[in-house]
Amino acid sequence: MTESAYRVETTARLAQWRIDNLAFCTYRKSDPFKIGNWNWHLSMEKNRVLYVKLYPEISNLTRDNPPIASFIIRVVCSAGDRKAFTHPEIKDKQLKSNEDFVWPIEVPLTGKFIIDVEFLDLKTASPNGGEPCSIWAEGLTQKQSNATALACLGRMLTQSIHTDIIINASNGSIGAHRAVLSARSPVFHSMFSHNLQEKELSTINISDMSIEACQALLCYIYGNIKHEEFLAHRLALLRAADKYDISDLKEACHESLLEDIDTKNVLERLQNAALYQLPKLKSSCMRYLVRFGKIYDIRDDFNAFLQCADRELITDIFHEVLNTWKGF
Structure with missing residues (x-):
């Protein structure tokens, strides 16, 4: 098993774990990945049902101040028509252990697929006993x-x-x-x-x-x-x-602008990144679209974007596509 099989790729609020093959009756746990203040793991167990789990790495921080997470998690079949299974949005769920979020998927999955987790918010309990505070609300x-x-x-x-x-x-x-x-x-x-x-x-x-x-x-x-x-x-x-x-x-x-890139704003932010010479934002937007496959979710908008985008920006996008293909 290669090291890359356990690696989770991330942006500020998005994590993706690419699975090339999961044999019957197997268990796999990802390498730790950083989102917010915590290191996280994804794990999968396949028997008659596929169980997907998301949980923070055990640490003093997790014990003393566990994350209260809002997120959307999907499993996307990366071959063919990219069929996706999406769990209903999780809102303000405290996660301490690997039993706090378990998603059973009864539909059989074969071939390559992707686990996609988009964190909408991460909160911690208020030390004064009030409402939980978002870690992303203090800049x-x-x-x-x-x-x-x-x-x-x-x-x-x-x-x-x-x-x-x-x-x-x-x-x-x-x-x-x-x-x-x-x-x-x-x-x-x-x-x-x-x-x-x-x-x-x-x-x-x-x-x-x-x-x-x-x-x-x-x-x-x-x-x-x-x-x-x-x-x-x-x-x-x-x-x-x-x-x-x-x-x-x-x-x-x-x-x-790097912190909350999503399918609704990524094209506008890519355009502004090119216009105002913001290299990190430009790179993150292209990576979000190409490496994380979000270009498939907004095909019509992306096609319209290509009709009016700057030629140099279009060239950069296609270079990103070619470089991504080389990695597979």
């Missing part, structure tokens, strides 16, 4: 906004304390401080350092952003953005970060 942006040193700066924005510049968005206006904007963006700094319209009129026109997205941009710059607000406007923030050369915001958007 760098939220920690920055909660820092004590930024509290007064945030009040300057929210309470419009001595604002000296007006930003006109597509559907509204908001006051800000040119000193703060200049300190965070070399583009804004250049606007206010030369005799440009923005300096003379004390206004900035950002017609390609809604007032809500513009508010989110300023909240990030001032350090008091909420995580939900950041998630809701990630793509608009990415465009603004690229336009105004705010490198840390661009990287924050880049890292966040």
